[in-house]
Amino acid sequence: MKKTIFVFSALIVSLLVLFKISTYSYTSGNSRIELVISGIAILFFGIGWYINRRSASKKNIEPEVINLDKLDDLGISKREYEVLVQIAKGLSNKEIGDTLHLSESTVKTHVSNLxxxxxxxxxxxxxxxxxxxxxIAI
Amino acid sequence: MKKTIFVFSALIVSLLVLFKISTYSYTSGNSRIELVISGIAILFFGIGWYINRRSASKKNIEPEVINLDKLDDLGISKREYEVLVQIAKGLSNKEIGDTLHLSESTVKTHVSNLxxxxxxxxxxxxxxxxxxxxxIAI
DNA sequence: GAGACCTTCATACTAAAGTACCAATTTGAT
DNA sequence: ATCAAATTGGTACTTTAGTATGAAGGTCTC
Incomplete structure (x- = not known):
């Protein structure tokens, strides 16, 4: 998140610089106009690439979007879901109890309900x- | 995240518009240049987006290929792997024995080795x- | 505030899962 | 043909997993 803001801020700054150069070239002849145009072209090519990559990589991390609405349909509570996630990690009831600060007994109850x-x-x-x-995540 | 990208994109666009207006005041005659520049910017933005999308979608076609070579590395035998697949289906040792025509005892041996x-x-x-x-398959 | 859940934990029990041996065939490669 | 590994199965045992039931405090709604 911070990185995104930083990158976009950098982009805006570079845009500012580019436009400043472009306005300079207006007053002092049109010698560098091609350079500016190609700079802008490269910049926006990068922007398009970057934005798409961000959204694409997000999709790759979770190809099948986790459907949390189904939890309500199934009547699975928040705590029960947390236990389910730990089961998926391959933990035993005792280990789940340790990570979630629960007794093994409570974990068993949640598992049974699940x-x-x-x-x-x-x-x-x-x-x-x-x-x-x-x-749950694959 | 999407919101952030959208906001920053909007910022960039508004910057573009602002500079366009400002450059109008400098050279009221040459309004075509800015039009060309912004057109190129949009075009290359689209190109960057498109190319990345192509390469990203290629990756998605083969997300996770089952790596059967690793079975050799791990020393997992053919029969053991068959048991592993049944475990992934959520079957008990008894049920695995029934489907693979094995005794529960044998299944336990395979599981232990796995x-x-x-x-x-x-x-x-x-x-x-x-x-x-x-x-194993996801 | 009464009822409906959720969360937590306990005890006591049964059912699986897993370990540690051992042993007999069968298969595959040298 | 021989040797190693794979496959199958057994007994006896320990450890988890799962069920049933009860109970107490918290939250939220009607």
């Missing part, structure tokens, strides 16, 4: 279902 | 590792 809501018998099946429903 | 070879403590962690290594 299994019912995802219509699964095991946590591995829950992961499979969650992937089908696009509610 | 866990060692994938450096995992649980089958869920094995799935996570296998996904990282691109040896």
């Amino acid at each position: 299994l019912v809501k995802l219509d699964a018998k095991r946590r591995t099946q829950a992961l499979q279902r969650a992937k089908e429903l696009n509610i | 866990l060692v070879k994938l450096d995992a403590k649980r089958r869920t962690q094995a799935l996570q590792r296998a996904k990282e290594l691109n040896i």
Whole structure:
């Protein structure tokens, strides 16, 4: 985010400089006008490239957009979802409890509820279902 | 993020307009030059956008190719891999035995070997590792 | 404020999963 | 043909996972 602002600010500044040069060349003859035009062309080519790359890379990180609306449909609560994410990371109930500051007992409760809501018998099946429903990252 | 890009783009456009107005006052006769410059700018912006989009979409066509060569590196046998695939489907050891016509005991042996070879403590962690290594489908 | 959830945790239990051995075939390569 | 690895299966055991049930505090809505 900060980087984006920085890059755009730099672009604006360079634009300012380019236009300043262009206005100079008006008064002192049209000798450098081609240079200015090509500079602007390169600059905007870069801008177009950059903007598209940003939006494209975002799409690549999460090709299937995580559908958080489905969580409501399935009745999965916020905390339960957090547990689900940790399951996907391959953690045990004990480890999930440590990372989320919960007792193993509480994690078991959340997992049990998740299994019912995802219509699964095991946590591995829950992961499979969650992937089908696009509610967790691949 | 998109909003930020939009705002900055709008800023650049307004800058363009401002400079156009300012240069009008300098040389009220040569209004064609600015038109040409801004036209070129827009054109190259579009070109940059388009080219990047082409290269980005090419990458998307083959997002994650399953790397079966890594199976050799990890020493995972054919049968073990078949078990791994069934684990990814969310099946239990008993169910895997039924689908592959094996005893649960044999499945357990394969799973245990898989866990060692994938450096995992649980089958869920094995799935996570296998996904990282691109040896199973997403 | 009563009811409906969510969150947290506990106990006690059953069911899987996983480990550590061992052992008999089968397959593949040298 | 021989040797190593793969495949299959077993027993006995420990560890997780999952179920059932209860309970208490918090939040939000009607």
